[in-house]
Amino acid sequence: xxxxxxxxxxxxxxxxxxxxxxxxxxxxxxxxxxxxxxxxxxxxxxxxxxxxxxxxxxxxxxxxxxxxxxxxxxxxxxxxxxxxxxxxxxxxxxxxxxxxxxxxxxxxxxxxxxxxxxxxxxxxxxxxxxxxxxxxxxxxxxxxxxxxxxxxxxxxxxxxxxxxxxxxxxxxxxxxxxxxxxxxxxxxxxxxxxxxxxxxxxxxxxxxxxxxxxxxxxxxxxxxxxxxxxxxxxxxxxxxxxxxxxxxxxxxxxxxxxxxxxxxxxxxxxxxxxxxxxxxxxxxxxxx
Amino acid sequence: xxxxxxxxxxxxxxxxxxxxxxxxxxxxxxxxxxxxxxxxxxxxxxxxxxxxxxxxxxxxxxxxxxxxxxxxxxxxxxxxxxxxxxxxxxxxxxxxxxxxxxxxxxxxxxxxxxxxxxxxxxxxxxxxxxxxxxxxxxxxxxxxxxxxxxxxxxxxxxxxxxxxxxxxxxxxxxxxxxxxxxxxxxxxxxxxxxxxxxxxxxxxxxxxxxxxxxxxxxxxxxxxxxxxxxxxxxxxxxxxxxxxxxxxxxxxxxxxxxxxxxxxxxxxxxxxxxxxxxxxxxxxxxxxxxxxxxxxxxxxxxxxxxxxxxxxxxxxxxxxxxxxxxxxxxxxxxxxxxxxxx
Amino acid sequence: xxxxxxxxxxxxxxxxxxxxxxxxxxxxxxxxxxxxxxxxxxxxxxxxxxxxxxxxxxxxxxxxxxxxxxxxxxxxxxxxxxxxxxxxxxxxxxxxxxxxxxxxxxxxxxxxxxxxxxxxxxxxxxxxxxxxxxxxxxxxxxxxxxxxxxxxxxxxxxxxxxxxxxxxxxxxxxxxxxxxxxxxxxxxxxxxxxxxxxxxxxxxxxxxxxxxxxxxxxxxxxxxxxxxxxxxxxxxxxxxxx
Numbered sequence: 001x002x003x004x005x006x007x008x009x010x011x012x013x014x015x016x017x018x019x020x021x022x023x024x025x026x027x028x029x030x031x032x033x034x035x036x037x038x039x040x041x042x043x044x045x046x047x048x049x050x051x052x053x054x055x056x057x058x059x060x061x062x063x064x065x066x067x068x069x070x071x072x073x074x075x076x077x078x079x080x081x082x083x084x085x086x087x088x089x090x091x092x093x094x095x096x097x098x099x100x101x102x103x104x105x106x107x108x109x110x111x112x113x114x115x116x117x118x119x120x121x122x123x124x125x126x127x128x129x130x131x132x133x134x135x136x137x138x139x140x141x142x143x144x145x146x147x148x149x150x151x152x153x154x155x156x157x158x159x160x161x162x163x164x165x166x167x168x169x170x171x172x173x174x175x176x177x178x179x180x181x182x183x184x185x186x187x188x189x190x191x192x193x194x195x196x197x198x199x200x201x202x203x204x205x206x207x208x209x210x211x212x213x214x215x216x217x218x219x220x221x222x223x224x225x226x227x228x229x230x231x232x233x234x235x236x237x238x239x240x241x242x243x244x245x246x247x248x249x250x251x252x253x254x255x256x257x258x259x260x261x262x263x264x265x266x267x268x269x270x271x272x273x274x275x276x277x278x279x280x281x282x283x284x285x286x287x288x
Numbered sequence: 289x290x291x292x293x294x295x296x297x298x299x300x301x302x303x304x305x306x307x308x309x310x311x312x313x314x315x316x317x318x319x320x321x322x323x324x325x326x327x328x329x330x331x332x333x334x335x336x337x338x339x340x341x342x343x344x345x346x347x348x349x350x351x352x353x354x355x356x357x358x359x360x361x362x363x364x365x366x367x368x369x370x371x372x373x374x375x376x377x378x379x380x381x382x383x384x385x386x387x388x389x390x391x392x393x394x395x396x397x398x399x400x401x402x403x404x405x406x407x408x409x410x411x412x413x414x415x416x417x418x419x420x421x422x423x424x425x426x427x428x429x430x431x432x433x434x435x436x437x438x439x440x441x442x443x444x445x446x447x448x449x450x451x452x453x454x455x456x457x458x459x460x461x462x463x464x465x466x467x468x469x470x471x472x473x474x475x476x477x478x479x480x481x482x483x484x485x486x487x488x489x490x491x492x493x494x495x496x497x498x499x500x501x502x503x504x505x506x507x508x509x510x511x512x513x514x515x516x517x518x519x520x521x522x523x524x525x526x527x528x529x530x531x532x533x534x535x536x537x538x539x540x541x542x543x544x545x546x547x548x549x550x551x552x553x554x555x556x557x558x559x560x561x562x563x564x565x566x567x568x569x570x571x572x573x574x575x576x577x578x579x580x581x582x583x584x585x586x587x588x589x590x591x592x593x594x595x596x597x598x599x600x601x602x603x604x605x606x607x608x609x610x611x612x613x614x615x616x617x618x619x620x621x622x623x624x625x626x627x628x629x630x
Numbered sequence: 631x632x633x634x635x636x637x638x639x640x641x642x643x644x645x646x647x648x649x650x651x652x653x654x655x656x657x658x659x660x661x662x663x664x665x666x667x668x669x670x671x672x673x674x675x676x677x678x679x680x681x682x683x684x685x686x687x688x689x690x691x692x693x694x695x696x697x698x699x700x701x702x703x704x705x706x707x708x709x710x711x712x713x714x715x716x717x718x719x720x721x722x723x724x725x726x727x728x729x730x731x732x733x734x735x736x737x738x739x740x741x742x743x744x745x746x747x748x749x750x751x752x753x754x755x756x757x758x759x760x761x762x763x764x765x766x767x768x769x770x771x772x773x774x775x776x777x778x779x780x781x782x783x784x785x786x787x788x789x790x791x792x793x794x795x796x797x798x799x800x801x802x803x804x805x806x807x808x809x810x811x812x813x814x815x816x817x818x819x820x821x822x823x824x825x826x827x828x829x830x831x832x833x834x835x836x837x838x839x840x841x842x843x844x845x846x847x848x849x850x851x852x853x854x855x856x857x858x859x860x861x862x863x864x865x866x867x868x869x870x871x872x
């Protein structure tokens with residue numbers, strides 16, 4: 001196994017991992033705030049990808065340019081989802097919460113399949129197309145730029161949550177809902193904000209993914225699975241945890257696919273998940 | 289103790305042990321049973337019999353999810369695992385060793401129960417969401433394994449060897465669906481009878497306690513881990529029976545379909561719709577969703593496959609938002625509250 | 631005579647925080663031992679350690695001479711130890727009777743027998759008229775009585791009660807006191823965490839006082855009450871509802 005191959009796998013795993021991390025951070029934010037696991041998360045990612053695709057296919061807008069629009073659309077979708085659906089689910093038992101978000105995911109996935117057929121789509125000739133060469137390694141430019149944007153997003157998110165008053169309000173609500181409410185932090189609005197930001201992140205990830213990944217109704221399922229593992233690994237509710245865990249999973253997946261059979265990637269991730277939740281139920285940084 | 293309290297105690301003791309459903313419910317039930325028994329002679333077309341066979345099959349599968357989730361509170365999103373194990377066990381034994389599917393049925397149940405233990409012991413100790421995700425991952429992994437395992441046909445799957453003689457030995461019927469119907473009815477009836485008894489047994493009470501408050505249950509002498517695994521095993525065995533039946537019914541095994549997340553999801557949707565934790569909820573859910581699925585496929589042609597899923601999804605979303613305990617929960621609650629009123 | 635419950639040096643540390651430190655006390659059969667202490671003194675943690683819900687960092691617990699330290703909670707309860715929880719845990723989707731039947735099923739596998747036992751237990755705590763209501767429909771006071779009935783239906787030798795009078799109105803307290811005395815008369819050994827000093831002074835044979843996780847006094851009620859360390863700890867916070 002040449003060093004180049006391994007290095008290649010490490011880099012592509014890292015870059016992919018950053019995407020997993022960005023998808024996971026949305027999940028972890030939502031769970032940290034209201035203890036709901038969004039089983040429709042992958043489908044929202046799929047919707048983001050399709051939104052970017054249709055902006056390109058119908059309006060000729062390159063994903064990089066439509067990025068702000070997709071983010072806004074997804075963020076709005078998140079806020080809508082909260083006020084329309086999630087708010088009611090909060091009062092229901094856990095079974096109903098799981099099934100409710102699950103049902104939402106099923107509806108979105110089947111809806112996408114109905115509207116747009118199961119065909120695979122791609123965005124041809126994106127602005128970011130190309131390859132970058134670093135030494136003996138070739139990296140797709142879309143992937144590299146995506147990785148950079150993911151990192152930037154994390155930085156922005158971190159700044160928001162730790163340096164702005166609203167962001168601190170989010171943290172407070174996440175840690176102790178009642179105490180935060182008593183101190184005048186509006187819980188409902190924090191929840192909606194959480195959904196907005198969480199799905200906004202998914203919007204970024206989806207748009208950037210559309211520059212180099214296949215777009216089809218089922219695409220969200222696998223990403224969601226990996227995001228769940230990332231959240232469990234990083235700790236439910238921890239932003240830093242999602243970043244680390246996402247990157248770790250990207251690496252494990254990539255190296256595992258290289259050293260073992262690529263088709264056993266899910267199995268490897270599964271073993272990782274089991275190992276984490278059994279030996280360290282709270283994950284790396286989680287409180288739950 | 290005060291006199292009124294002793295009186296109340298006497299009255300309470302005299303109440304029937306098990307709540308009696310009102311007359312109209314019993315009458316409805318009896319009629320439904322009669323109809324079910326006579327069904328193939330009333331509805332003689334192949335399609336109508338196929339429809340009912342599917343309803344019965346899914347009713348059994350949904351009840352299996354009900355046992356592990358509705359009754360015991362463990363949200364499994366991977367029931368398809370045991371469906372597939374059941375189907376493959378009987379088929380492999382028959383195709384490769386000529387073993388009758390009846391024996392294959394037993395072996396499938398055993399293997400599924402074993403799988404439930406192997407999967408359950410490390411994962412059931414996890415809290416709700418973590419366990420649900422683990423079952424998702426395991427389901428996906430098992431599907432991949434079977435798609436690559438050459439001995440069981442890998443991605444191309446297996447065919448059940450056709451035998452036209454001795455249909456009851458080989459469990460294949462080629463001239464009519466009626467025997468399949470009664471087999472399905474028998475399997476479903478067996479499953480529901482078993483769950484009916486379960487709910488009235490010590491185990492049944494303990495599983496519900498474990499579902500509602502695991503800590504309190506432990507403080508009352510209930511071994512939590514052991515009971516969770518037990519519930520998982522029972523539900524796995526039920527799912528396996530459905531799997532073996534399905535293999536003998538369609539005579540072809542496709543790992544993509546058998547282990548699909550779709551099956552795991554659908555049995556969940558049916559039970560939640562009908563009433564999770566109730567006895568007949570799963571059956572009601574199946575009775576609603578199966579015809580919905582089949583007829584939307586007919587009316588909308590190829591895209592029907594997605595329309596029924598869209599409808600399922602919306603239905604479930606609505607149920608979870610407005611009546612999370614499902615359709616029948618209200619009725620069952622009323623019945624349980626009645627004490628001996630005839 | 632061997633005490634029914636013997637707690638030797640129980641300690642619980644969470645990283646840097648010490649919730650319980652070197653707790654020593656014993657409970658003789660048929661006795662009522664009260665546990666008092668300001669909020670955060672580690673009383674409920676102590677119950678968790680004794681009943682196996684949390685493993686101790688150090689120390690031992692003996693039940694009738696047998697070491698039960700670190701055993702699983704269901705094993706300990708099967709040995710005849712019942713408990714109630716400060717944060718009430720009724721089985722919400724079961725009826726009151728079904729709730730208590732679960733307790734009775736610790737002793738029998740026959741539902742009919744369990745039900746009779748459950749009804750007796752419910753009659754004892756005066757909850758019979760709610761017997762066909764669901765757990766989720768009960769008020770706090772009723773839920774407390776339900777937990778008590780559920781534990782008693784196990785026919786335990788020892789019961790650990792966590793704040794039975796908490797949130798209960800004044801009038802009902804007298805009834806509760808009578809109930810506990812009746813239990814003692816039936817031979818049940820009781821350990822009760824209590825905030826209400828009036829209640830505990832009336833009921834306890836001996837009292838254990840905790841402060842910041844440490845035992846500061848253990849002995850007869852009058853003795854403990856006048857102990858300077860206890861007075862110190864309670865300064866300004868004595869709940870002397872007269």
